[in-house]
Amino acid sequence: MALINLNHTDDAYDAYDVCAARSVQQETAVGAGAQLLLLALLGTALGMGTAGWLTGLAFAFAGWAVLSRALHRSRLPSFGPANRVTLGRATLVGGVTALVADSFRDAPPASLLVGLTAVALLLDGVDGKVARRTGTSTPLGARFDMEVDAFLILVLSVYVATDLGPWVLLIGGMRYVFVAAARVWPWLTAPLPPSTARKTVAALQGVLLLLAGADLLPRAANAGVVAVALGLLVWSFGRDVRWLWRRSRVPAAAAGALPELVAR
Numbered sequence: 001m002a003l004i005n006l007n008h009t010d011d012a013y014d015a016y017d018v019c020a021a022r023s024v025q026q027e028t029a030v031g032a033g034a035q036l037l038l039l040a041l042l043g044t045a046l047g048m049g050t051a052g053w054l055t056g057l058a059f060a061f062a063g064w065a066v067l068s069r070a071l072h073r074s075r076l077p078s079f080g081p082a083n084r085v086t087l088g089r090a091t092l093v094g095g096v097t098a099l100v101a102d103s104f105r106d107a108p109p110a111s112l113l114v115g116l117t118a119v120a121l122l123l124d125g126v127d128g129k130v131a132r133r134t135g136t137s138t139p140l141g142a143r144f145d146m147e148v149d150a151f152l153i154l155v156l157s158v159y160v161a162t163d164l165g166p167w168v169l170l171i172g173g174m175r176y177v178f179v180a181a182a183r184v185w186p187w188l189t190a191p192l193p194p195s196t197a198r199k200t201v202a203a204l205q206g207v208l209l210l211l212a213g214a215d216l217l218p219r220a221a222n223a224g225v226v227a228v229a230l231g232l233l234v235w236s237f238g239r240d241v242r243w244l245w246r247r248s249r250v251p252a253a254a255a256g257a258l259p260e261l262v263a264r
Helices: 004-044 050-074 082-102 110-122 124-132 140-162 167-185 196-212 221-248
Strands: none
Touching: 004 050, 004 082, 004 110, 050 082, 050 124, 050 140, 082 124, 082 140, 110 124, 110 140, 110 196, 124 167, 124 196, 140 196, 140 221, 167 196, 167 221, 196 221
8 A cells, every 4th residue: 555655646746747847848938939029029110131030030949949958857846037037038138139130231220239238138137136035046047047148248249240340259259169168178167166256257248248339439449348348258267267277287185275266
């Protein structure tokens, strides 16, 4: 009888997992639907061209597929309020991506591009606060937030590079180069200690690129603003890489004693 009860309990847990997974996947479907709705609104209002439509649709479907797969692997019991905020940010980033792709055909209204980007940047710190206050912080949520941030910076760097030159792409591409390098040098995958400086530099990238993209300043001033952003990013990545390299050179038992140079 005890075995029968245990089996019933396992069945109940399996049913719960199935229901939870279905609910979580429904949230991603809603996010994809919101993305398509935003694209439809932008396309109708601006007469968006083929490049904008295709890029926006590719972002929507690729984002939905990657997020759905990650959620399936993580087996989260619920999507969570913080991830909903990040999903909303991702929807805005999809709109910005479509506008930037369409800008090669015709420049989008600056106010619209700046508005969507500004809201996405302002919400950057909201999802983290929501996760901490609701006790729903997860590695998946942190990775989701980071990937949305990185892609927005990449898109903004593409937009600004059309005016200032391809060197601006170094800002958007640096994180992806780091990820690629980690496949060659595994010591780059070691966890980094928390760093206020790193977070500040990362947040400034979007703000400074948006300032340059808004074209409120003379071209020379915009170039100076982006150069400052690039310099800060090189410094931040360089400091992290140095710390990771030093950590890889000491025995595991002594690694914890390494000065936390990037913690400040």
